[in-house]
Amino acid sequence: MSVITISRGSFSGGKILAECLSRKLGFRCIDRDVIVERAAAYGVSQDDLREALERPPSFLDRFKHKRYLYLALVQAALTQEVRAGRAIYHGLAGHLLLKGGHPILRTRIVAPMEFRIQTVQERLKYSRNSAIAHIEKVDEDRRKWTQFLYGVDWGDPSLYDLVFNVEHVSIEEVCRVISSLLTERRFEFTPECQQKMDDLALGSWVRADLAINSSTSDLELDVVAHDGAVAIKGKVSTMGQIDEVKRVASATPGVTSVNIDNLAPPIRV
Amino acid sequence: MRCLTREDLIAVVNTHGELANQVVTSMARAAQDYSRLSALRRPYKILMQRALLEFVRQGDVAYFGYSGHLLLPGISHAVRARIIAPLPLRVDLLMKRENLTEEQARARIGQVDEERSRWTRFMYGKSLKDPELFDLCINLERVSFPTACNILVNLVQQSDFRATPESLAAVENRYLSACVLAALLDNPKTVELEVGATAEGGRVTLEGPYLEGADRSALLDIATAVAGVAEVQYKEGYAPTFDLTC
Numbered sequence: 148m149s150v151i152t153i154s155r156g157s158f159s160g161g162k163i164l165a166e167c168l169s170r171k172l173g174f175r176c177i178d179r180d181v182i183v184e185r186a187a188a189y190g191v192s193q194d195d196l197r198e199a200l201e202r203p204p205s206f207l208d209r210f211k212h213k214r215y216l217y218l219a220l221v222q223a224a225l226t227q228e229v230r231a232g233r234a235i236y237h238g239l240a241g242h243l244l245l246k247g248g249h250p251i252l253r254t255r256i257v258a259p260m261e262f263r264i265q266t267v268q269e270r271l272k273y274s275r276n277s278a279i280a281h282i283e284k285v286d287e288d289r290r291k292w293t294q295f296l297y298g299v300d301w302g303d304p305s306l307y308d309l310v311f312n313v314e315h316v317s318i319e320e321v322c323r324v325i326s327s328l329l330t331e332r333r334f335e336f337t338p339e340c341q342q343k344m345d346d347l348a349l350g351s352w353v354r355a356d357l358a359i360n361s362s363t364s365d366l367e368l369d370v371v372a373h374d375g376a377v378a379i380k381g382k383v384s385t386m387g388q389i390d391e392v393k394r395v396a397s398a399t400p401g402v403t404s405v406n407i408d409n410l411a412p413p414i415r416v
Numbered sequence: 417m418r419c420l421t422r423e424d425l426i427a428v429v430n431t432h433g434e435l436a437n438q439v440v441t442s443m444a445r446a447a448q449d450y451s452r453l454s455a456l457r458r459p460y461k462i463l464m465q466r467a468l469l470e471f472v473r474q475g476d477v478a479y480f481g482y483s484g485h486l487l488l489p490g491i492s493h494a495v496r497a498r499i500i501a502p503l504p505l506r507v508d509l510l511m512k513r514e515n516l517t518e519e520q521a522r523a524r525i526g527q528v529d530e531e532r533s534r535w536t537r538f539m540y541g542k543s544l545k546d547p548e549l550f551d552l553c554i555n556l557e558r559v560s561f562p563t564a565c566n567i568l569v570n571l572v573q574q575s576d577f578r579a580t581p582e583s584l585a586a587v588e589n590r591y592l593s594a595c596v597l598a599a600l601l602d603n604p605k606t607v608e609l610e611v612g613a614t615a616e617g618g619r620v621t622l623e624g625p626y627l628e629g630a631d632r633s634a635l636l637d638i639a640t641a642v643a644g645v646a647e648v649q650y651k652e653g654y655a656p657t658f659d660l661t662c
Contacts, residue, residue: 250558257547305500305557308551308558309552311551314551316552316571316576324567329571
C-alpha cells in the first residue's frame with residue numbers, strides 16, 4: 148500500500164501522469180474535485196472550498212478564519228481518501244497536506260513553458276498571449292498559496308522525493324520509473340508507517356470536527372493524534388470552550404482519550 | 417561507463433596555461449577581482465565544454481561536477497540529474513567521511529553550497545536549484561542511494577535517452593564548434609574577438625561583429641586550420657558568444 152502525490156505547474160501533464168500511474172498500478176486517482184466533494188459533506192459550499200484552494204490568501208484576508216476551516220476540511224477529506232493507501236493525489240499541496248512522516252512518494256512534474264502554452268491553447272482555445280498570462284497567474288497564485296500557508300517555496304525540489312522535467316523525458320517514461328519504484332515496494336507502508344498515516348488522519352478529522360462544530364468553530368487549533376490519544380493545542384475564547392473542545396474531540400470516531408493540557412484559557416484583564 | 421569529475425576537466429583545461437586554476441583562484445576573491453574574473457569567464461566555459469566533450473566522444477561517461485548539466489546543451493542522450501539531500505544527512509555523511517565535528521561539517525557544507533550557487537550564477541547566469549535545468553532531481557531524504565542509482569540506470573537505458581545517430585552527430589558538432597572557439601582563444605590575433613560558432617558536419621558558421629578584411633581573414637584561417645573543419649563562413653550579426661542555452 149502506498150500513496151503518491153503529484154505536484155505540478157498548471158498544464159504540465161500532472162493529470163496525464165496520474166492517469167498513467169493509475170492504469171499501471173491499479174491505484175485510485177484522486178483529484179481536487181474528489182476532495183472538494185468529500186469535504187463538502189461537512190456542510191459547506193463546494194464553490195467556497197474551491198476558492199479556498201485556488202485563491203492565494205493575503206495578509207489582509209478578511210476571510211482568514213474561513214480559509215482555516217476549509218483547509219481543515221480539505222485535509223480531513225484527503226486523509227480519508229488516501230489512508231488505506233493505493234492512491235494517487237494530483238492536486239495542490241498534497242505533499243504538504245499529508246506531511247507527517249509517513250512514506251508517501253512526493254513527486255513533482257515541471258514542463259517547459261512552450262509545452263504548457265501549447266496545452267493551454269489546445270485545451271482552452273486561448274491565444275498565445277492569453278495562455279501565457281493564464282499560466283503565469285495560476286503559477287503565481289499557487290506559489291503565494293503555499294508560501295503563505297506553509298512558509299515554503301512551491302518550486303523547492305527539497306520538498307519532493309523526485310522532480311521530473313518532461314522537456315526531454317516523456318510522461319510515459321516518468322510513469323514507468325515511478326511505477327517501477329512502487330512495484331519494487333520502495334514506498335510500501337510498513338505497520339509503523341500505517342500507524343503514522345492513521346494518526347495524521349485522526350488528527351485531521353478531530354480538527355475538522357472542531358472547525359465545523361458551532362461551539363468551537365471560531366477556534367484555530369493544532370491537533371496531534373497517536374494511536375487514538377489526541378492532544379490539542381491552541382487558545383480558546385471562553386472558559387466554556389475548554390469543555391466543548393474536549394466533548395467534540397471525544398466524539399470523533401477513533402478517539403480514545405483527549406489531552407487539553409496545552410489548551411490556553413482566555414486571558415483575564 | 418567512465419566516471420568523470422570536475423577535476424578531470426580542470427586538468428584538461430589547465431593545459432592552456434593554468435586557465436582553470438586562474439578562474440578557481442579568482443572566484444575565491446571575486447568581490448575584489450570582478451573584472452579580471454569576468455574576462456576569464458568565456459574562455460573557461462569554452463575550454464570546459466571542449467574538455468567534457470572530448471570525454472563524451474570517447475564513450476559513455478558519468479560526470480559529477482558543478483555545471484555538467486549546462487555544458488551539454490542540445491545533446492539529447494545526456495541525462496541531467498541533480499541529487500539533493502536534507503542537511504542532517506549531509507552533515508552525517510561529511511562527519512564520517514572527513515572525521516569532522518558536527519559544527520565543522522555544517523560550516524563546510526554552508527560554505528560549499530554558497531560557493532557553488534555563486535559560481536553557477538556568475539558563470540552561467542542560472543540558479544543551481546532550478547529544477548527546470550535538470551531532467552530529474554532525486555531527494556535522498558527517503559530515496560536510498562541504491563534506489564537513486566536504479567532510477568538513473570533505468571532512465572539512461574530507456575529510449576528517451578538512448579544515443580541516436582542524430583544525438584551523436586550533435587556531440588560532434590558541439591565539439592567541433594568548441595574546438596574552433598578554443599583555437600581562436602589560443603591565437604593572439606583573435607583572442608579578443610567575441611564570436612559564436614555553430615557546426616554542421618564539417619561546416620562551421622562563425623557569427624559576430626563587423627570585421628575588417630585582415631581580421632576576418634585571420635579568423636577564417638585559424639578556424640579552417642582546426643582538425644575536422646571543411647568549410648568556414650563568417651556572418652555579421654548578433655550571436656551568443658558562447659551558447660549554452662539551446
